[in-house]
Amino acid sequence: MAKIEKQARSALEQGEPVWEYADAPESTEIVHLRDRYGLFIGGEFVEPKSGTWFETIDPSNEQPLAQVAEAGPEDVDLAVHAARDAYETHWRDLPGSERAKYLYRIARQIQERAREFAVLETMNGGKPIKESRDVDLPLAAAHFFYYAGWADKLEYAFPNRRPRPIGVAGQIIPWNFPLLMAAWKLAPALAAGNTVVLKPAETTPLTALLLGELIREAELPPGVVNIVTGAGEPGAALVNHDGVDKIAFTGSTEVGKIIRRATAGTGKRLTLELGGKAANIVFEDAPLDQAVEGVVNGIFFNQGHVCCAGSRLLVEEPVFEPLLEKLKERLQTLRLGNPLDKNTDIGAINSRAQLQRIEEFVVAGVQEGAEMYQADCDLPERGFWFRPTLFTNVSQSHRIAREEIFGPVLSILTFRTPAEAVEKANNTPYGLSAGIWTEKGSRILWMAERLEAGVVWANTFNRFDPASPFGGYKESGFGREGGRHGLEPYLELDGGNGASTR
Ligand code: ADP
Secondary structure: OHHHHHHHHHHHHOOOOOOOOOOOEOOOOOOOOOOEEOEEEOOEEEOOOOOOEEEEEEOOOOEEEEEEEOOOHHHHHHHHHHHHHHHHHHHOOOOHHHHHHHHHHHHHHHHHOHHHHHHHHHHHHOOOHHHHHHHHHHHHHHHHHHHHHHOOOHHHHOOOOOOEEOOEEEEEOOOOOHHHHHHHHHHHHHHOOOEEEEEOOOOOOHHHHHHHHHHHHOOOOOOOEEEOOOOHHHHHHHHHOOOOOEEEEEOOHHHHHHHHHHHOOOOOEEEEEOOOOOEEEEOOOOOHHHHHHHHHHHHHHHHHOOOOOOOEEEEEHHHHHHHHHHHHHHHHHOOEOOOOEOOOOEOOOOOHHHHHHHHHHHHHHHHOOOEEEEOOOOOOOOOOOOOOEEEEOOOOOOHHHHOOOOOOEEEEEEEOOHHHHHHHHHOOOOOOEEEEEOOOHHHHHHHHHHOOOOEEEEOOOOOOOOOOOEOOOHHHEEOOEOOHHHHHHHEEOOOOOOOOOO
């Protein structure tokens, strides 16, 4: 506010009219928080056998929101048994058309309660309300609708391959898109006839638990979906449980490697969606204003807490200067602050630990010789915040060009030929996504063929659709989520995919 007043005063002194956005906070009245949230096991919310609870907060102001159960090994065991019972006594043998009815019901109920979910997502995770409202919620519902449509058509999706469910799926998800990741995981698993134990991330359990309530209201048979909250330990207990047939994990490459080691040789099926360090590549002939919007969306959407974020900008040298100038100008217009305000572009960093990680990377960037530029905005006094940040003079050996920062920090490099762009883009252990900005269709195809990335966006970025498969190469993991491909990890298929990790 102080900055706005300062601007207003100086503009007034110069005799210019000043137009500013009025505050437009979304009301939190629609959300009814409970003091405590138990574990969702066998269709009921139950006290944890572990007897332990942890506090979950709003990262934008550090205010506590609720106490949440910390699942111990015994709780995870109960959840896996509930899922096994539901699988054997009910879900496995239910006709696909009946499973579809439940999924459609969940999809519709998510739509009906979208505002409540969006506000809660923003309160617990710090992302701007306009993103949870316009991206996370519509996509979460769309995933349930989409996979509901496949539930009775599996024979058509995989002709002559006798699709059968696998059994109990353990699904571990991160904190950057808490509800959406739950939807990505649950919808295909349930459509294929599996039952599930879901483990949300420790900093963002609340929308998954609200989804548990909704699932209960949808009268899904008890035990088909179970939700165990807590940090890494219940995740590891789930991975190591003998009663689990498949693990689906989205999170850091570090934990993904641990899980791959733990499941090797066990016969458990595994899919991993891990980190990324995507190149967003802008050619000389790209429409620059459009590219600037794509670059901003690529790295500042969800504060850069996006595994497929365009965190390395590769610019063809002739347009480096004008693009940089436009980017800097655009950065100054991004509105950072209260995530519940409908005008906010940049919300809070998800946790203190993540903020410290981002700060460490930025210090390393400066120490290694890169040049930093930050948006000149005021940061709220409480909560976890980081200014939108650009780095130029970045070399490929810098940590900020090699490692995933998972924050609003963009490293800018340049190139002179398409071949150099490909080489630089692929010079990373990751391979999740990439972006190309050019007017030439032939160049898009030439580049896309050579980029080692699961998703390549052309003249756009961060576009998602339930019908479109998503997943990585190299250290970004394996397996696909979304589309018909997203069903495959949840099915036994004749003549196909084997029974263990690939
Ligand atoms: P991030 O760096 O995005 O927090 P993590 O990989 O640490 O990613 O977390 C992603 C998810 O994995 C979270 O739900 C977290 O609790 C869980 N997790 C963390 N450690 C383990 C582990 N050793 N085994 C299984 N799950 C884990």
